[in-house]
Amino acid sequence: MPAPVVHIENLRFRWRRGDAPCLDIAGFTIDGGERVFLHGASGSGKSTLLALIGGVLTPEAGHVKVLDADLTKMSGPQRDRFRADHIGFIFQQFNLVPYLTVIDNVLLACRFSRRRRERALAGGATLHDEAVRLLDHLDIDAPLRARPVVQLSVGQQQRVAAARALIGWPELVIADEPTSSLDADRQAAFLDLLVRECGEAGVTLVFVSHDMRLAANFTRVIGLASFNRPAAEREAA
Amino acid sequence: MSHLFALAVRSAWNRRLTLGLTVIAIALSVALLLGVERLRADARESFSQSVSGTDLVIGARTSPIQLMLYSVFRIGDATNNVRWQSYQAIAARPEIAWTIPLSLGDSHLGYPVLGTDGAYFRHFRHGRAQPLEFAGGAPFREIFETVLGADVAERLGYRLGDKIVLNHGMGDVSVAGHSDKPFTVVGILKRTGTPVDRTVHVSLAAIEAIHLEWQGGAPIPGVSIPPQHVTKFDLTPKNITAILVGLRSRPDVFRVQRYVNEFRDEPLLAVLPGVALDELWRIVGVVERTLFAISAMVVTVGLAGLVAVVLAGLNERRRELAILRSVGARPRDIFVLLSIEGLFVTLCGILGGIAILAAATAALSPWARTHYGLVIEPRLVSLGELQWVLAVLATGLLAALIPAWRACRLSLADGLTPRL
Numbered sequence: 001m002p003a004p005v006v007h008i009e010n011l012r013f014r015w016r017r018g019d020a021p022c023l024d025i026a027g028f029t030i031d032g033g034e035r036v037f038l039h040g041a042s043g044s045g046k047s048t049l050l051a052l053i054g055g056v057l058t059p060e061a062g063h064v065k066v067l068d069a070d071l072t073k074m075s076g077p078q079r080d081r082f083r084a085d086h087i088g089f090i091f092q093q094f095n096l097v098p099y100l101t102v103i104d105n106v107l108l109a110c111r112f113s114r115r116r117r118e119r120a121l122a123g124g125a126t127l128h129d130e131a132v133r134l135l136d137h138l139d140i141d142a143p144l145r146a147r148p149v150v151q152l153s154v155g156q157q158q159r160v161a162a163a164r165a166l167i168g169w170p171e172l173v174i175a176d177e178p179t180s181s182l183d184a185d186r187q188a189a190f191l192d193l194l195v196r197e198c199g200e201a202g203v204t205l206v207f208v209s210h211d212m213r214l215a216a217n218f219t220r221v222i223g224l225a226s227f228n229r230p231a232a233e234r235e236a237a
Numbered sequence: 238m239s240h241l242f243a244l245a246v247r248s249a250w251n252r253r254l255t256l257g258l259t260v261i262a263i264a265l266s267v268a269l270l271l272g273v274e275r276l277r278a279d280a281r282e283s284f285s286q287s288v289s290g291t292d293l294v295i296g297a298r299t300s301p302i303q304l305m306l307y308s309v310f311r312i313g314d315a316t317n318n319v320r321w322q323s324y325q326a327i328a329a330r331p332e333i334a335w336t337i338p339l340s341l342g343d344s345h346l347g348y349p350v351l352g353t354d355g356a357y358f359r360h361f362r363h364g365r366a367q368p369l370e371f372a373g374g375a376p377f378r379e380i381f382e383t384v385l386g387a388d389v390a391e392r393l394g395y396r397l398g399d400k401i402v403l404n405h406g407m408g409d410v411s412v413a414g415h416s417d418k419p420f421t422v423v424g425i426l427k428r429t430g431t432p433v434d435r436t437v438h439v440s441l442a443a444i445e446a447i448h449l450e451w452q453g454g455a456p457i458p459g460v461s462i463p464p465q466h467v468t469k470f471d472l473t474p475k476n477i478t479a480i481l482v483g484l485r486s487r488p489d490v491f492r493v494q495r496y497v498n499e500f501r502d503e504p505l506l507a508v509l510p511g512v513a514l515d516e517l518w519r520i521v522g523v524v525e526r527t528l529f530a531i532s533a534m535v536v537t538v539g540l541a542g543l544v545a546v547v548l549a550g551l552n553e554r555r556r557e558l559a560i561l562r563s564v565g566a567r568p569r570d571i572f573v574l575l576s577i578e579g580l581f582v583t584l585c586g587i588l589g590g591i592a593i594l595a596a597a598t599a600a601l602s603p604w605a606r607t608h609y610g611l612v613i614e615p616r617l618v619s620l621g622e623l624q625w626v627l628a629v630l631a632t633g634l635l636a637a638l639i640p641a642w643r644a645c646r647l648s649l650a651d652g653l654t655p656r657l
Contacts, residue, residue, distance in 0.1 A: 047654050056562060056652040077567045084565020089653065091563070094556045099251030100244075111240040112565035164564070176654070 003068040005172050005204040006030040006053055011062035013045075013052060022048055024229040025062070032171070035195060035205045037215045040224030044231040046208045049224065050174050053206075054087055055079030067171055084113035088165025088203075090175040090194075095161030096149040102140065105149060106131040106163045109170075116168025123169070134163040138193055155186040162194050166201060173198055175207045179214065191217055241570060245577035248557075252550060256582055259543050263586025266539035267629055268593040270532040271622050275598065275613065277525050278621055281518065283612040284310065287431040288481075288510050290362035292490050295319065295327065295497050296479040298504035301513040302520070308339055308479035309510070311349045311432045315341060318476035323502055327480065330496065332489040335360045337481040340444050340474060343403050348389045350403050350437045352444035352474070358384075360483055363431045373397050374424030380443050380472070381464060384424035388434040388607050395422050403437070403447060418447050418464045430612040442472035482507075536629055540636040543582055547575065547640035551647060555655035558648040572645040579637020586633075587626055591618055 006029065013023040022045045030036055040046050051057040052064050055071045056079075064071045067086060071079055088109065096105045107127055110117040117127065124130030135145060138159040149157065158178050165173045175194065179187040191207075195217045198205040207218065215221045225231040249256050288294075288309045296304040297317030306312040328336040337360055340352030351357075358376045361369055374397045377384055385395055395401065400419040420439060428434055446467040450457050462470075484490055490509065497507035558571055566574075595617055602613040618626060647655075 051652045051654070054563070054653060077569065080562075080565055080567040083563070089563040091559075091653070095560065097557050097560055099247045108560070109564045112561075112570070 003032075004029045004065075005032050005034070005067060006206070007063075007065040007068075008053075009063045009065075011052070011059045011064060013048060013057065013059045015048075021060075021230055023052070023059070025049075025227055026229075028227050030204060030206060032204055033202060034220055035198065035218045036207065037218035037221040038206060038208045038224060039210055039212060039215070039221070040208075040228075040231060042210060044224050044234070045228060046224055047176055049228075050176055050206070050208060053172075054089065054174065055083050081113075084109070085115040086171050088167075088170045088173040090158065090161045090165045090173070090178040092177040093154060093157070093181045095164075095178075096152075096157050098148075098150050100149065102135065102145045102147070102149055102152070102160055103128060103131050105160055106135065106167055109164045109167050113168065116170065118168075120168040130167060131163065134167055134197075135160065137197060138163050154181050155190060158182065158190055159193065162190075162197065166197055166203065169201055170203065172204045172206065175205065177209050178207075179209065180211070187211075187214065241574050242577055244561075245574050245581060248554075248574075249578050249581055255546050255550065259539075259546050260582055260585045260589060262542050263536075263539040263583060263633075264589030264593055266532070266536040267587050267590025267626075268597065270529075270536050270625060270629070271590060271594050271618070272597065273525075273528045273532045274622055274625055275594065275619070276611075277529070278619065279613045280521075280611055283430060284517070285514060286364045286612075287433075288362075289364060289366050290360075290483060291481045291510055292484045292487065293482040293494060293497070293507045294479060294510055294513070295482060295505060295507045298506045301506065301508040302517050304479065304506055304508055305510065305513040305517065307341065308481075309432070311341070311351075311436065315478045318478055319480060319505060320476055320503055321474050323500060323505065324477055324480055326502075327482070327497060327500075330493060332484050332486070332493050333482055334485045335483045337361060338441060338474075338477045339479045339481065340441055340476075341478045343444065343447070345389070345401060345403050345437045346393060348386075348393075348435050348437050349432075350439060350444075352439055352441045352477075354441055357438065361433075361481070363429050363433065367429070369429070369433065370427045372425045372427045374422070377423055377438070377440055377443075379421075380440060380446050380467065381418060381420050382423040382439070383420040383443075384426060384438040385422055386426055386434040386436045386438075387428035389437055390422075390425045392607055395425070397422055397425065401437070403439075417461060418467075430606075435607065441474045441477070445472040445474050446470075536632070539586065540583070540629075540633055543579060543586075543633070544636050544639050547579060547582075547637070548643060551640060551644055554644075555647055555651055558644060559651055559653050559655050562648050562651075563653050568645045568649050571648045572641045575641035575644045576634065576637045579640065580630075580634050583630060583633025583637065587629055591626070 008025050008028040011023060011025040012021050014021045038046060048057065052059055053066060058072060069082060071082065074082065097108065100108065110120050110127055120127055120130045124133055140156060140159055144152065144156060149160065152160065179190055182190060191214055195205065294304060294308055296308055296315065297319055299316055303313065307315050324338055335356055337356045338353060341349060343350035355376055358369055372387065383401065389395065399422045401422065402419050426433060449462050449467060449470055484493065494507040497505050561571065595615065598613055599615045602615055605611040605613050
């Protein structure tokens with residue numbers, strides 16, 4: 001039985017001292033290879049939970065373990081390093097750095113992590129080759145790759161972001177409402193590609209959305225309210 | 238670090254319009270700062286190069302600075318003269334090795350005419366004790382012969398053997414001319430980088446000769462003495478403007494100075510050139526410091542503009558910073574990224590400023606030389622200027638830390654999802 005990819009224990013988080021807790025989670029676990037669909041109303045703390053798993057925020061109490069490493073026991077730079085090495089992120093929109101090329105946007109993930117760089121080199125002869133391979137898989141062909149990123153459509157930008165999240169084989173990919181700015185057809189297409197790529201790479205995927213129509217592709221569908229007490233209380237109220 | 242540098246440069250290039258304007262502002266301010274410094278250094282240099290090996294400068298009693306200005310630098314006019322008898326008495330002193338009489342007041346197309354004698358070509362020194370050298374020809378011997386400084390010859394296109402006419406007074410074009418007595422160019426001096434280059438040299442007797450039929454600054458009506466007859470008159474000068482003195486032994490300088498300052502027949506003044514120059518710098522120093530302070534403030538304004546532009550741009554870059562954070566950039570990396578950007582813009586500004594200044598120096602130095610006798614050497618950056626370049630760079634880095642710090646704070650607060 002491999003270690004869980006994410007394991008949360010007795011976590012409590014609030015944005016400001018004196019505020020009501022935004023997250024209060026007794027326990028939550030994601031196992032390796034899972035494709036988790038995490039849903040919840042906007043403002044229920046989904047993005048905050050992702051930031052805690054990514055090590056960008058630290059909880060007031062409790063433990064966040066990713067791949068058996070306790071993020072709450074690390075320093076800020078250690079968490080940054082850990083995130084760079086093990087987690088790929090895809091956001092809702094504006095995922096790309098406007099002044100970098102498509103390839104350089106993908107390779108950005110390798111710039112801050114030696115581990116990702118070395119693992120990417122294991123997949124292709126050069127970093128560039130590996131980026132091209134991933135982009136090909138995600139249907140970003142050569143003419144598209146040559147364009148300035150600001151000229152790509154939102155859907156194309158999201159696919160480039162997916163390539164960046166996947167390059168160098170991170171153990172965990174976190175996608176925070178990556179399809180909400182796409183129309184329905186493209187949502188489905190993007191989701192298929194993402195799920196397929198994560199499956200091929202053996203990457204654990206946490207997909208956050210409030211749109212239950214997308215839940216079909218996932219191995220587990222879970223509502224934040226089911227394990228986060230404040231959200232549960234809000235929903236009950 | 239190198240990938241941060243590449244990112245910073247590409248990010249800056251992406252905002253090249255606003256940052257470009259900032260670079261221009263910094264470049265102009267740096268050009269101004271270095272220009273003031275260059276002018277200051279070169280003005281001092283050319284002044285102190287103008288006279289060398291002269292122990293005392295003697296003239297009618299006035300302020301030491303004024304005496305230096307009109308006798309050595311040909312700036313302004315003498316208020317009074319030295320009588321020829323006084324000159325002879327001083328020249329006869331046993332402590333004195335040589336004297337150069339100087340008689341000023343006439344001009345040729347704006348260039349000062351200096352009446353002197355052969356001692357000028359033998360004893361006058363400039364720069365590091367360099368003697369005057371001839372590019373062509375030789376010192377004057379006859380009355381209506383002249384030796385030209387390098388600029389006069391070059392600017393007016395005179396060659397050996399040309400005839401020129403002197404004007405009375407210092408105007409560019411004078412109504413009162415000495416056109417009846419033209420001079421032949423017999424010598425042209427090599428360039429010295431001093432006021433000598435702008436001077437038309439003639440003999441003392443020549444100065445007398447062209448003023449024979451003049452009285453009180455105007456021609457006597459109806460009197461005209463043709464050049465071939467001037468030798469019939471006594472051409473010993475009655476007055477001269479100033480005297481340059483070389484001593485046999487330097488320690489005598491104060492004794493001779495006292496002798497001149499207490500001269501019984503007329504009020505005279507003897508100054509040590511170095512001392513008078515120091516006094517000049519003390520006075521000019523106030524202006525220099527003021528100018529320098531102003532240009533330093535202009536640089537500060539330029540750098541403040543940099544801070545403002547980068548700070549103003551931060552808000553729209555929060556998304557970009559969040560992306561960098563998500564791929565593992567530490568807050569420290571964000572800080573370094575923004576610092577590099579500020580430093581890079583400052584550096585471009587400095588290089589631009591140096592280029593502007595080099596171009597301006599190259600374009601204006603001939604003009605400054607002919608009009609003010611100021612030798613501004615075309616160069617990129619001197620050692621003295623380099624310290625200011627480094628100071629601007631350090632200030633620029635310091636200024637860049639402000640937006641860097643702010644970006645760092647913003648990205649810590651924003652995490653992965655900027656609240657815009």
